[in-house]
Amino acid sequence: MMHKHKNLRKTFYDFDRESFDQLAEKYKWPSFRVDQLIGWQEKHIQSVDEMTNISIKMREQLKEEMHWPPIKIVQVETSEKEPVKKYLLQLQDGNIIETVSMHYNYGHSICLTMQVGCRMGCHFCASAKLGLNRNLTAGEMLAQIAIIAYAEKSRISHAVLMGIGEGLDNYDETITFLQRLRSDDGISMSLRNVTLSTCGLAPEIKRLAHENLPVTLAISLHSSNQDTRNKLMPIAKHYTIPEIISAGDYYFKVTGRRVTYEYTLFKDVNDHPQEAENLANLLKNKNVHVNLIPANEISGSDWTRPDQKTIDKFQEVLLKNQINSTIRFSAGQDITAACGQLRRQNA
Numbered sequence: 007m008m009h010k011h012k013n014l015r016k017t018f019y020d021f022d023r024e025s026f027d028q029l030a031e032k033y034k035w036p037s038f039r040v041d042q043l044i045g046w047q048e049k050h051i052q053s054v055d056e057m058t059n060i061s062i063k064m065r066e067q068l069k070e071e072m073h074w075p076p077i078k079i080v081q082v083e084t085s086e087k088e089p090v091k092k093y094l095l096q097l098q099d100g101n102i103i104e105t106v107s108m109h110y111n112y113g114h115s116i117c118l119t120m121q122v123g124c125r126m127g128c129h130f131c132a133s134a135k136l137g138l139n140r141n142l143t144a145g146e147m148l149a150q151i152a153i154i155a156y157a158e159k160s161r162i163s164h165a166v167l168m169g170i171g172e173g174l175d176n177y178d179e180t181i182t183f184l185q186r187l188r189s190d191d192g193i194s195m196s197l198r199n200v201t202l203s204t205c206g207l208a209p210e211i212k213r214l215a216h217e218n219l220p221v222t223l224a225i226s227l228h229s230s231n232q233d234t235r236n237k238l239m240p241i242a243k244h245y246t247i248p249e250i251i252s253a254g255d256y257y258f259k260v261t262g263r264r265v266t267y268e269y270t271l272f273k274d275v276n277d278h279p280q281e282a283e284n285l286a287n288l289l290k291n292k293n294v295h296v297n298l299i300p301a302n303e304i305s306g307s308d309w310t311r312p313d314q315k316t317i318d319k320f321q322e323v324l325l326k327n328q329i330n331s332t333i334r335f336s337a338g339q340d341i342t343a344a345c346g347q348l349r350r351q352n353a
């Protein structure tokens with residue numbers, strides 16, 4: 007299958023304690039060596055030779071067993087307006103992904119890529135243009151955090167799974183990533199600081215509810231009208247708006263975590279006050295939050311941002327109906343690091 011990550015060697019961050027234990031058995035390493043390796047993962051090292059408390063012989067064995075470096079920085083673009091950097095990172099097979107680092111007053115946040123490309127085909131999204139090449143492994147998701155923490159000498163406290171790809175379309179690796187992200191052996195990040203975005207894969211949303219991973223779920227709705235949503239996002243034809251909202255309700259019922267609905271406002275497409283009224287009716291009396299995101303420019307795209315008056319009017323309708331909502335301008339627009347602007351690239 008095209009989207010499987012076959013023929014890849016494991017990298018350092020693909021190993022968890024259990025798989026290091028297996029290596030220890032194979033090479034007859036004493037068990038404290040596994041603690042040392044986990045300790046080096048926590049230091050986000052990028053080269054085998056940084057592990058100075060490990061013998062040269064064992065380092066050679068580690069070179070045999072895994073691909074080094076785990077991931078490479080190809081380019082960094084720094085925003086002139088905000089504390090935001092966009093990293094172009096190269097995977098072992100030459101594929102290049104984009105990862106965004108954002109410093110806020112509440113912490114250091116990273117916007118992660120989950121797939122090389124995406125097959126969801128949302129018409130307004132730069133990532134969709136080349137389709138899906140392959141899924142990332144959980145280790146490749148962790149490696150994005152490791153290399154940015156290492157490069158910026160900073161502890162990453164928050165993560166948003168909103169970069170390239172649909173995390174729930176790469177379900178198993180995304181779940182493994184979240185488990186390892188939370189683990190004391192890993193980055194020990196509180197999953198309350200993690201937001202997982204989905205274009206609305208209703209069955210996977212319900213499945214996620216039972217994984218005991220208390221992330222904030224952000225469902226990209228983008229329209230309250232089925233025909234409009236069909237035009238924006240091909241996935242809309244598979245799961246209707248009521249099915250998606252019912253999955254969101256289920257997620258809240260099982261996890262107690264309030265669901266966020268993402269709504270990108272496109273001029274003359276989904277920004278009419280009647281759409282806001284419909285949205286308010288769909289979400290009435292539910293414990294939800296709506297993020298209104300004025301569209302970002304994507305070169306070669308017809309999708310544009312409404313004027314401020316239209317944006318404000320849309321929110322006014324929601325607030326009048328007691329629907330919590332915020333207007334969120336996404337960071338990093340000047341370096342095309344904002345929502346919908348990231349794209350898969352080839353080496």
Ligand code: SF4
Nearest residue numbers: 124126128131134171
């Ligand atoms: S918006 Fe998300 S789900 Fe849709 S094509 Fe882009 S990356 Fe994929």
